[in-house]
Amino acid sequence: DTGVSQNPRHKITKRGQNVTFRCDPISEHNRLYWYRQTLGQGPEFLTYFQNEAQLEKSRLLSDRFSAERPKGSFSTLEIQRTEQGDSAMYLCASSLGQINNSPLHFGNGTRLTVT
Amino acid sequence: LAKTTQPISMDSYEGQEVNITCSHNNIATNDYITWYQQFPSQGPRFIIQGYKTKVTNEVASLFIPADRKSSTLSLPRVSLSDTAVYYCLVVPSSASKIIFGSGTRLSIRP
Numbered sequence: 617d618t619g620v621s622q623n624p625r626h627k628i629t630k631r632g633q634n635v636t637f638r639c640d641p642i643s644e645h646n647r648l649y650w651y652r653q654t655l656g657q658g659p660e661f662l663t664y665f666q667n668e669a670q671l672e673k674s675r676l677l678s679d680r681f682s683a684e685r686p687k688g689s690f691s692t693l694e695i696q697r698t699e700q701g702d703s704a705m706y707l708c709a710s711s712l713g714q715i716n717n718s719p720l721h722f723g724n725g726t727r728l729t730v731t
Numbered sequence: 732l733a734k735t736t737q738p739i740s741m742d743s744y745e746g747q748e749v750n751i752t753c754s755h756n757n758i759a760t761n762d763y764i765t766w767y768q769q770f771p772s773q774g775p776r777f778i779i780q781g782y783k784t785k786v787t788n789e790v791a792s793l794f795i796p797a798d799r800k801s802s803t804l805s806l807p808r809v810s811l812s813d814t815a816v817y818y819c820l821v822v823p824s825s826a827s828k829i830i831f832g833s834g835t836r837l838s839i840r841p
Contacts, residue, residue, distance in 0.1 A: 658831035707774050717763050722774025
């Protein structure tokens with residue numbers, strides 16, 4: 617168990633640029649979640665996948681955000697035309713889903729700063 | 732989805748037992764109660780999970796009354812390293828959309 621890996625750990629970008637983050641879940645985990653967290657707040661749900669299928673997407677997520685999990689393994693989160701309000705920690709988590717009410721295993725996140 | 736309410740912050744001292752209570756009045760029959768711990772600049776870490784009565788592991792205990800409308804996370808003999816944010820979650824058995832609240836910021840003093 618190598619844990620959930622997220623890359624990059626930090627990203628600084630200028631407003632209007634596109635950014636992409638990568639998440640590598642624990643290998644046998646079929647569920648993958650993306651969250652966004654700002655200072656002093658709890659993680660905010662963005663979306664989740666069951667294998668390669670994206671099953672739910674938060675209504676708070678604008679159409680500038682897109683996530684993929686093409687082969688049911690790693691996932692990418694892309695933000696187009698970044699805005700300063702997108703500055704946050706982006707967290708990825710994976711789990712076995714319904715099996716034994718498997719808990720979430722989180723990575724240490726990608727911190728995005730939009731200048 | 733069941734909403735949770737927990738204190739915004741708590742303070743305690745090293746060696747004390749700390750109890751953090753969470754209310755979840757509209758918990759559904761098949762929902763589980765799960766607690767996570769988060770340190771600065773890290774992702775949340777699973778602590779404990781339960782459905783009813785009492786669950787204990789090497790880190791904490793979780794007490795859930797019969798009506799399941801609340802739960803209490805108990806941390807025995809805390810140390811400075813237990814300073815963190817603690818989140819109480821109600822998780823549907825489908826483990827679909829899992830929602831975090833604002834958590835309880837626990838500060839441990841020497």
